[in-house]
Amino acid sequence: xxxxxxxxxxxxxxxxxGLKVTxxxxxxxxxxxxxxxxxxxxEDIYELVAEDYPEIGLATVYRTLQLLWDMQLVxxxxxxxxxxxYEIGHLCGGExxxxxxxxxxxxxxxxxxxxxxxxxxxxxxxxxxxGFHVLDHELKFYGLCSECMNKTE
Amino acid sequence: xxxxxxxxxxxxxxxxxGLKVTxxxxxxxxxxxxxxxxxxxxEDIYELVAEDYPEIGLATVYRTLQLLWDMQLVxxxxxxxxxxxYEIGHLCGGExxxxxxxxxxxxxxxxxxxxxxxxxxxxxxxxxxxGFHVLDHELKFYGLCSECMNKTE
DNA sequence: ATCTGTGCAAACGTTTTGCATCCTA
DNA sequence: TAGGATGCAAAACGTTTGCACAGAT
Numbered sequence: 373x374x375x376x377x378x379x380x381x382x383x384x385x386x387x388x389x390g391l392k393v394t395x396x397x398x399x400x401x402x403x404x405x406x407x408x409x410x411x412x413x414x415e416d417i418y419e420l421v422a423e424d425y426p427e428i429g430l431a432t433v434y435r436t437l438q439l440l441w442d443m444q445l446v447x448x449x450x451x452x453x454x455x456x457x458y459e460i461g462h463l464c465g466g467e468x469x470x471x472x473x474x475x476x477x478x479x480x481x482x483x484x485x486x487x488x489x490x491x492x493x494x495x496x497x498x499x500x501x502x503g504f505h506v507l508d509h510e511l512k513f514y515g516l517c518s519e520c521m522n523k524t525e
Numbered sequence: 526x527x528x529x530x531x532x533x534x535x536x537x538x539x540x541x542x543g544l545k546v547t548x549x550x551x552x553x554x555x556x557x558x559x560x561x562x563x564x565x566x567x568e569d570i571y572e573l574v575a576e577d578y579p580e581i582g583l584a585t586v587y588r589t590l591q592l593l594w595d596m597q598l599v600x601x602x603x604x605x606x607x608x609x610x611y612e613i614g615h616l617c618g619g620e621x622x623x624x625x626x627x628x629x630x631x632x633x634x635x636x637x638x639x640x641x642x643x644x645x646x647x648x649x650x651x652x653x654x655x656g657f658h659v660l661d662h663e664l665k666f667y668g669l670c671s672e673c674m675n676k677t678e
Numbered sequence: 679a680t681c682t683g684t685g686c687a688a689a690c691g692t693t694t695t696g697c698a699t700c701c702t703a
Numbered sequence: 704t705a706g707g708a709t710g711c712a713a714a715a716c717g718t719t720t721g722c723a724c725a726g727a728t
Binding site: 442484512 | 605628
Binding site for chain 3: 724
């Protein structure tokens with residue numbers, strides 16, 4: 373599977389918009405890239421970037437994540453635990469083609485990733501029916517995980 | 526379409542759990558029932574209940590919504606605008622059988638409801654493959670609405 | 679009479695903002 | 704060197720919690 377140069381993509385898009393390439397922006401994206409499978413909070417990212425670049429501020433991380441999201445370089449997920457999470461964007465050529473969804477247990481709160489790719493048809497249908505151009509989706513299932521099911525019954 | 530007596534359902538479930546039937550609980554559910562199509566924040570609900578029952582507190586609304594959600598009498602939606610929203614539960618026999626999803630425009634933030642019912646197969650597949658018992662789902666599509674598409678190009 | 683539920687206000691944790699300074703272009 | 708970007712601290716925001724009192728069973 374082809375893998376794009378994510379940093380190069382960032383540089384290019386910043387240039388297009390007349391924005392500046394800073395260490396902080398490069399580092400935030402690079403941390404997300406190196407943690408492909410994880411769903412990271414701003415705080416998580418802040419701590420990891422701070423290992424290499426201790427003078428970074430949390431506010432900068434928030435501002436950068438917003439920017440990267442606007443540019444479609446990162447994906448956003450909300451697991452209903454009070455903070456937004458980020459991961460490297462599916463457009464960046466990460467191995468997860470963003471067909472993974474989440475099963476959230478109502479009882480114990482566990483989050484189980486689940487892969488499926490039945491949404492492409494639906495996206496095409498939406499585009500035809502409404503003129504809305506779909507870029508991304510977020511699908512969550514709520515219910516009871518097998519352990520909690522057994523405990524309850 | 527059959528329509529259940531939602532208040533009766535609440536009374537019954539409270540009794541089952543040994544919890545008390547209070548005006549506040551009845552009123553919160555009834556406001557949600559009367560605003561079937563809307564996605565209401567705790568604040569919205571608080572203000573409407575307060576018209577009939579001014580002494581209610583916002584904390585009670587939050588506690589009640591949590592309770593109603595635990596009992597599966599209301600659905601929760603997160604439209605990424607910083608607050609959780611609620612609507613009358615699809616189990617209560619509301620006319621929306623909860624096959625309506627949301628298209629969120631990245632440009633202007635508009636939220637467009639969209640009906641589709643292609644998720645039942647996927648839910649069955651999940652139950653078989655993982656043992657996770659699905660009760661509910663939340664599906665959001667992010668992209669560009671037709672107006673913003675035309676503006677950009 | 680008991681014990682859950684409530685209202686109020688304070689606390690909480692995440693995210694945003696104002697402003698002086700820094701640094702990329 | 705000019706204007707966007709940053710770090711810091713304070714503010715803002717939705718939501719939760721502690722506690723004394725009220726009210727349902």
